[in-house]
Amino acid sequence: MNDVLGDGGILKEVVQSGEGPPVPENASVLIHYSGFLEYSDRPFETTTHFKYPQMMKLGRDVTLAGLELGLLTMRKGEFSRFLFQPQYAYGDMGCPPLIPAAAVILYEIQILDFLDSGQVDDFIAMSPEEQNDAPLSTLLEVVGTLRSFGNRFFNQSRYDNAKDRYKQASKLLVNRETPSDAETERIKTALLPLYLNLSFTELRLDRPHKALKYGNKALEMDSANTKALFRCEVLNPWRIVSSLIC
CATH class of the missing domain: 1.25.40.10 (Tetratricopeptide repeat domain)
Structure with missing residues (x-):
């Protein structure tokens, strides 16, 4: 996996490449995503069952720091996996009961579309x-x-x-x-x-x-x-x- 920021906090693996320019700041993105605890095969959240996933605006609807930074590296049509260290995910406290303290989180993300809102x-x-x-x-x-x-x-x-x-x-x-x-x-x-x-x-x-x-x-x-x-x-x-x- 590639080190996105150079500090080991966000690692990225491109599964399927996208096309065009990367997602701009403050864009609105249409994505499918699933979040997993590291080494778990069952997501704690996912949008893959939605026929119409919600359009999410960066800086407002996307609240996980690592997720937003990861999205800014992606292109339309891209499918990637990201591994987030706690400081880019839910921190040292986690988010009980689903996310334990200092959890490392894996996200699978597919960019369906984005608009430069x-x-x-x-x-x-x-x-x-x-x-x-x-x-x-x-x-x-x-x-x-x-x-x-x-x-x-x-x-x-x-x-x-x-x-x-x-x-x-x-x-x-x-x-x-x-x-x-x-x-x-x-x-x-x-x-x-x-x-x-x-x-x-x-x-x-x-x-x-x-x-x-x-x-x-x-x-x-x-x-x-x-x-x-x-x-x-x-x-x-x-x-x-x-x-x-x-």
Whole structure:
């Protein structure tokens, strides 16, 4: 096993290599993991039975120091084993009754996906003026991350969470003061899938009126968009009926 920090406190064995850049600081990670006491073959905690493991944010949801430091060395798709000495795990006191004092801990971790939510946090913390002065490329990266969060929530049937991410992303785009036609077109291109996703999400939330609203917004940008045309055509009979209700 490789010595991650050079002090023998975190040892790492890569079982399956990943691809792309390593996990950035303050990212949100989607992982499967199992924790074992050293020499034990039964985990004291595991996520492998979850169909949809929870997205965990570094610095907030990941509280084990060694686990967070280990994740920062990993890449998407990677499966690795880590051996943590007590100072990087549960310390000299342990965590009774599951973790004895001064326990050495083995973790098996697979990175399914990660999102650079630290960049999103930094951008959201800016003032409106600072956001507008930021490069368009930065805004589009932030929007792309929020959309990915929304997609992840949607696929887990967490539709309210998905809607919130899509709306947050679309608001950032709409609030952008566009100095050129080229930038305006790039913003429209980024907005279109968000409106389509919002329309579908509102439909899943049984809010046809809002679903139709976002479908029409999509058509304003692309009058020939197949998804928007189909969705609005399906919802139009509801619109006629609803206009008769006081």
